[in-house]
Amino acid sequence: MQKWYSIKVQIVTIITQLTDRSKKTKKDADMSIRENFRYAACLCLAMLTAAAQAQEEKVLNIYNWSDYIGPDTVSNFEKETGIKVRYDVYDSNEVLNAKLSAGNTGYDIVVPSVNWAPLQIKAGLLRELDKRQLPNLAYVDPQLQAMLARIDTDNRHLVTWLWGYTTLGINVDKVRAALGNLPMPANSWDLLFDSKYAARLQSCGISVLDSPSEVLPPALLYAGKPAYSKAPADYQAAGQLLKTIRPYIGLFSGSGYINDLANGSICLALGWSGDINIARQRAIAAGNGVHIEALPPRNGSTMVLDAMAIPADAPHPNNALKWINYILRPQVQAGLTNQVYYANASLQSAPYVAPALAANTSLFLSADDKRRLIVPEPYSLPIRRLVSRTYTRFKTGF
Ligand code: N2P
Numbered sequence: 557m558q559k560w561y562s563i564k565v566q567i568v569t570i571i572t573q574l575t576d577r578s579k580k581t582k583k584d585a586d587m588s589i590r591e592n593f594r595y596a597a598c599l600c601l602a603m604l605t606a607a608a609q610a611q612e613e614k615v616l617n618i619y620n621w622s623d624y625i626g627p628d629t630v631s632n633f634e635k636e637t638g639i640k641v642r643y644d645v646y647d648s649n650e651v652l653n654a655k656l657s658a659g660n661t662g663y664d665i666v667v668p669s670v671n672w673a674p675l676q677i678k679a680g681l682l683r684e685l686d687k688r689q690l691p692n693l694a695y696v697d698p699q700l701q702a703m704l705a706r707i708d709t710d711n712r713h714l715v716t717w718l719w720g721y722t723t724l725g726i727n728v729d730k731v732r733a734a735l736g737n738l739p740m741p742a743n744s745w746d747l748l749f750d751s752k753y754a755a756r757l758q759s760c761g762i763s764v765l766d767s768p769s770e771v772l773p774p775a776l777l778y779a780g781k782p783a784y785s786k787a788p789a790d791y792q793a794a795g796q797l798l799k800t801i802r803p804y805i806g807l808f809s810g811s812g813y814i815n816d817l818a819n820g821s822i823c824l825a826l827g828w829s830g831d832i833n834i835a836r837q838r839a840i841a842a843g844n845g846v847h848i849e850a851l852p853p854r855n856g857s858t859m860v861l862d863a864m865a866i867p868a869d870a871p872h873p874n875n876a877l878k879w880i881n882y883i884l885r886p887q888v889q890a891g892l893t894n895q896v897y898y899a900n901a902s903l904q905s906a907p908y909v910a911p912a913l914a915a916n917t918s919l920f921l922s923a924d925d926k927r928r929l930i931v932p933e934p935y936s937l938p939i940r941r942l943v944s945r946t947y948t949r950f951k952t953g954f
Pocket of ligand 1: 621622623624669828832860861862
């Protein structure tokens with residue numbers, strides 16, 4: 557009601573100004589017709605914008621990664637705003653990108669990784685944010701904002717959701733048992749990428765992420781190449797490496813691996829730091845004696861950095877802005893971290909983070925480990941195709 561009242565006031569003000577102007581026109585006979593037209597157009601636009609805002613139904617359609625939200629994040633927002641949230645999930649940037657590119661997703665909020673977003677921005681798939689509606693941007697860690705600004709000029713389209721890194725999750729006891737007389741390697745990536753280790757771990761189950769753009773960067777890194785290389789020959793080298801371990805991989809998974817780790821049906825997973833910590837927590841909660849660890853990035857790793865964005869054709873962009881602003885509150889940010897074990901964008905959220913998490917060095921990385929993270933770089937279209945082709949050959953075993 558209040559909103560409608562203020563819209564009415566705005567419209568009446570514009571009409572009054574227009575009438576005043578036409579009165580002056582009598583005095584000032586030189587006011588051009590063109591100027592009057594421009595003014596009338598402004599009036600129409602103001603009315604249309606006001607009406608659109610007022611008419612936006614109380615619905616918000618969110619498309620986010622699975623296992624990436626607090627238990628009451630959505631329900632608290634719904635209670636507070638009266639906006640009904642519909643929440644769908646995906647497991648890879650490839651899936652999200654295909655949907656965004658096809659258009660008409662009906663989604664108001666999506667959460668691409670920052671190396672995928674630049675092509676989406678360039679293609680006009682993401683909407684510019686109206687920052688006047690986002691006062692809580694003041695809470696965002698300036699370092700993260702600066703990192704995002706490197707791929708999104710002036711932070712026009714993206715706001716950090718959460719961050720972590722790609723790593724190996726292990727079932728500590730099963731891995732030790734399967735390795736037998738082989739000691740744990742100094743470089744923990746050997747467990748997956750050195751066939752001497754992978755061949756042994758096959759017996760207790762190996763899973764890798766079901767996404768080309770998540771598997772190639774660590775494989776390149778292990779092969780001594782830049783994780784986001786732009787040189788086609790490097791992808792050949794990574795392909796060769798992946799071929800050597802293909803026989804030992806039993807599962808390709810972007811989310812199911814969490815439960816598989818937690819219940820002991822696999823012992824090694826190439827996954828994301830937070831997800832592996834979720835698996836650890838599920839095993840603890842189940843009391844099944846399974847001990848899962850997310851390996852910190854001692855030998856380098858790729859950073860996972862995901863950001864909220866509003867699709868260009870979002871049906872409820874104003875509700876989307878309300879959501880982004882709500883998510884940026886330090887308490888809400890802590891609620892995400894406490895549930896999914898990824899670091900958030902708000903330095904002020906620290907007092908609300910559960911004390912038990914503060915000791916987890918795979919979540920709150922040491923300064924040295926942080927330095928070992930490689931910030932994802934945007935793919936060009938040809939490289940993205942190469943990433944996808946290399947991965948498909950790996951997965952299908954050709
Ligand atoms: C959520 C995993 C998201 C991290 N479970 C990869 N972007």
